[in-house]
Every structure is written in structure tokens, then in C-alpha cells.
Amino acid sequence: MKLQLPATALSPYVSHYWLSRNNRDTEHLVLPDGCVDVVYGVGGVTFGLAYGVATRKSFCAMTPDFHYLGICFRPGQSRHFLKFAQNHLTDSSLSITGLAGLSPESFADEIASGEAFQRLDKALLDWVARQPMESSAVDVALATIDRCIGYVSIENVASQVGVSRRQLERYFLRDVGISPKNYARIRRWQYTFGLLRSRRSMALADIAQVAGYADQSHMSRDFRYFFGQSPGSVAVDAFVQEQVASSYYAALERLHRHTTSQAYIGDLI
CATH class of the missing domain: 2.60.120 (Jelly Rolls)
Incomplete structure (x- = not known):
């Protein structure tokens, strides 16, 4: 690809x-x-x-x-x-x-x-x-959630962009396809997945804390929801690591680390 x-x-x-x-x-x-x-x-x-x-x-x-x-x-x-x-x-x-x-x-x-x-x-x-x-309140909200890696109160995000939480939810469904809460969960899950892949020796409880989860159980629930497996199994399962590393998801990480020009980047995966 x-x-x-x-x-x-x-x-x-x-x-x-x-x-x-x-x-x-x-x-x-x-x-x-x-x-x-x-x-x-x-x-x-x-x-x-x-x-x-x-x-x-x-x-x-x-x-x-x-x-x-x-x-x-x-x-x-x-x-x-x-x-x-x-x-x-x-x-x-x-x-x-x-x-x-x-x-x-x-x-x-x-x-x-x-x-x-x-x-x-x-x-x-x-x-x-x-x-x-045309720009939208959603654009500001997305930037805020991204900046906080999903660890943010949706009420606070809505307040920052000057709309009610219900209005923000309607805008997100229309423009993004999911609610702001679900988008924030996805962003935090992505970040956590990256920690599991890059910090193999880090304890799961510490990863949960760094990623802003209430505790390890909270992190595990998100992993089972989004990926169908526990974070512990993802961290130690070489097949899962290779499966994700061979997808465009991992290739995109590498792409954005080397975006010094708009030239063609090459065969990444």
C-alpha cells in the first residue's frame, strides 16, 4: 500500500x-x-x-x-x-x-x-x-478534544465553543458521525493503543493513569468495546501487534512523523 x-x-x-x-x-x-x-x-x-x-x-x-x-x-x-x-x-x-x-x-x-x-x-x-x-463549532471542539487526547469534559468543550451540550452533540452527529463523547473515547483509545505498543515494559495501571482513565478497569472496558480484546492481551500478543502494525493505521503514524514535504512518501507497508 x-x-x-x-x-x-x-x-x-x-x-x-x-x-x-x-x-x-x-x-x-x-x-x-x-x-x-x-x-x-x-x-x-x-x-x-x-x-x-x-x-x-x-x-x-x-x-x-x-x-x-x-x-x-x-x-x-x-x-x-x-x-x-x-x-x-x-x-x-x-x-x-x-x-x-x-x-x-x-x-x-x-x-x-x-x-x-x-x-x-x-x-x-x-x-x-x-x-x-465554512468553519463550525465542531472544528473548535475537535481541536480541543484532540489537544487533550480525549481526556476532557464534553460540558467544558461545549462551553468553550459557546453552545449547549445537546447542540454540540447534534452538530457532531451531523458533521462527524458520532457524538463528541464517543469521539473523545476513540481519541483516548488510540493514544492508549500507541502506549501499549511503544512502552511494553510499562505497567497497565500506569498506562491507564497516563491516558486519563479512572482506573485499569475503565481502560479495559474501552479496549473490549473498540478492539474486542483486553489491553493486557494486546500488550503481550505478538500476533495482534503485527496485525495492527501491518495496517494503514500504523503506517499513517509513520507517515505523519515524516511530513517534511508534500512529496510522495513511498511504500510504507
Whole structure:
């Protein structure tokens, strides 16, 4: 799989692009990350699918020998490109005819040849130039939750952006696809997963404290909800570590540690 950052002007909205040519897998691991993806497939048929925010670990079916191209939007930013409430997509997918004027048929050859990233940049930049990209209270709330790695009172977040908690929840469902509380849980879980992978010798109780959980049991409940396993089993299970390390989730971590230019980053996984 290849990953690439978008053009600089698109970076507030798009996290990254990814491309898998001549796919050999029958399924792809999906982990909760708060993002919406648009995926184009080219093979015996061509198609476009929008995948909503995932709230639990799941596996997406793939077809061997197909080419797949994906756009991963930053949390809450798919609203500028997909003109419907994002909670209609949560934990599901929807067939789309195209995005920003790009139907899967219109650049199937570029996807197959691996030359699709520049075409994506141009189409999305043209779209942004034509559309009012209006900011929202959700954007400020997302930044606050991210900055606190999910360890924050949603009441305080709502107060900071000048809306009631119920209003903020409605905005999040519309623009992100999940509630602010669930988004904060996902962000804290992501951070904790990273600690488990990078600090193998650290006691679970200490990891729970660093990540802002009330106690180790609280952390365990989130892990079982989002990943289906306890944090202890994740920390010691080499297969789980390898399974996650081989996914785009881990590759994206490496990508964002080396974002000194907008150039193509390379084959990361």
C-alpha cells in the first residue's frame, strides 16, 4: 500500500490518500479513528463507496486483483465534500457515483497505473475553490478534544465553543458521525493503543493513569468495546501487534512523523 499527503491547501480537510494496486487480500482491518473514507475500486467493475466512521474493529471485504484508491478525510471534514449528515454512514458504507466530479470510471486508468494522486489533488482543489468551506463549532471542539487526547469534559468543550451540550452533540452527529463523547473515547483509545505498543515494559495501571482513565478497569472496558480484546492481551500478543502494525493505521503514524514535504512518501507497508 502507498500513502501520500494531499496538497497543502487540502491538508485542513484531507488526512492522506492511499493506493493498493493488484490487491491480494480478501479483507482489510478497520480500526476506529473518527475518519470518513471514500474508496474507489477498479477491477472487473468500477465503483465508489463512502465509508463512515467506525466505532469498533471490523474487517472490510476486498477483492483480489482489484486496485483500490482511498481518500481519508480528517474528522468532521468530509462534510464539505459529502453533502449529507455523516451519521447516516456510521459503521456502514454508501455507494456514491463520484466525489468532486470524479466518478470511478473517469480515472480508472490512472488508478490502475498508480498515477491517481495528482488527479485527486486537482479535483479536490477545484472543488474547494468553488465551495464555501465554512468553519463550525465542531472544528473548535475537535481541536480541543484532540489537544487533550480525549481526556476532557464534553460540558467544558461545549462551553468553550459557546453552545449547549445537546447542540454540540447534534452538530457532531451531523458533521462527524458520532457524538463528541464517543469521539473523545476513540481519541483516548488510540493514544492508549500507541502506549501499549511503544512502552511494553510499562505497567497497565500506569498506562491507564497516563491516558486519563479512572482506573485499569475503565481502560479495559474501552479496549473490549473498540478492539474486542483486553489491553493486557494486546500488550503481550505478538500476533495482534503485527496485525495492527501491518495496517494503514500504523503506517499513517509513520507517515505523519515524516511530513517534511508534500512529496510522495513511498511504500510504507
